[in-house]
Amino acid sequence: MNILLTNDDGVGARGLRELRRALAPLGSVTVVAPDRERSSTSHSLTLRQPLRVCRVEEGVSSVDGTPTDCVLLAVHDLLDRPPDLLVSGINHGPNLGDDVTYSGTVAAAFEGTLLGIPSVAISLVLDGPGCQDAPGRFDGAAGFARRLARQVGREGLPPGTLLNVNVPDLPAAELAGFRWTRLGKRVYENVVSRGRDARGEVYFEIGGDLTWREEEGTDFAALAEGFISVTPVHLDLTDYQALGLMRSWDLSGGG
Ligand code: MN
Numbered sequence: 247m248n249i250l251l252t253n254d255d256g257v258g259a260r261g262l263r264e265l266r267r268a269l270a271p272l273g274s275v276t277v278v279a280p281d282r283e284r285s286s287t288s289h290s291l292t293l294r295q296p297l298r299v300c301r302v303e304e305g306v307s308s309v310d311g312t313p314t315d316c317v318l319l320a321v322h323d324l325l326d327r328p329p330d331l332l333v334s335g336i337n338h339g340p341n342l343g344d345d346v347t348y349s350g351t352v353a354a355a356f357e358g359t360l361l362g363i364p365s366v367a368i369s370l371v372l373d374g375p376g377c378q379d380a381p382g383r384f385d386g387a388a389g390f391a392r393r394l395a396r397q398v399g400r401e402g403l404p405p406g407t408l409l410n411v412n413v414p415d416l417p418a419a420e421l422a423g424f425r426w427t428r429l430g431k432r433v434y435e436n437v438v439s440r441g442r443d444a445r446g447e448v449y450f451e452i453g454g455d456l457t458w459r460e461e462e463g464t465d466f467a468a469l470a471e472g473f474i475s476v477t478p479v480h481l482d483l484t485d486y487q488a489l490g491l492m493r494s495w496d497l498s499g500g501g
Pocket of ligand 1: 254255284285286338339
């Protein structure tokens with residue numbers, strides 16, 4: 247099996263190294279990842295600006311672009327043939343509920359899915375800043391990534407569907423197992439804070455507290471109980487119910 251790995255924490259991130267080590271026994275693993283941290287870049291694409299690829303070591307390249315750029319370059323140029331599987335991560339920090347729309351990790355899996363490649367995004371639910379050498383316990387996430395990769399390699403995924411995985415930061419022996427979940431609802435508190443810098447100028451920071459609406463069956467609920475969460479995410483964002491309702495709108499003009 248040919249496996250493409252990427253992330254949004256940068257080519258040197260610990261989560262990516264652990265993922266590469268975990269998946270190596272499954273086949274040929276190639277890493278194409280951003281040359282620096284590009285978290286929260288969502289599905290952004292670099293246009294009208296040349297991209298440079300740097301060979302870091304055998305099977306590992308970095309790109310001075312976004313996670314989406316990395317997947318595009320890998321699939322359309324750098325690889326001899328399209329990979330059988332794409333795995334993005336292991337992200338340093340959660341990608342849950344509504345936040346998947348900001349995530350560079352999940353966006354790389356979006357891109358893989360759009361290119362017809364079975365794709366998985368995997369994140370470790372670390373607290374605090376996601377520094378390169380995050381002290382998290384990646385072994386549980388890495389082991390689950392290997393089991394899931396083997397299964398997805400065998401079964402494939404439905405067209406347009408990726409898997410979004412979040413793993414609690416617990417020793418592998420303390421993980422409660424895994425649950426199939428739906429995306430939960432984030433509750434935003436103190437999203438924007440205002441401060442003053444040393445010169446007395448006002449600045450703003452976006453951040454805030456991670457809280458969520460407590461609902462059964464969600465990714466948040468599974469993690470709160472020590473389970474790994476696996477959410478199938480579909481890329482067709484069309485709201486079919488709304489489409490039915492709005493067909494009766496009269497927007498023909500003349501009013
Ligand atoms: Mn990240």
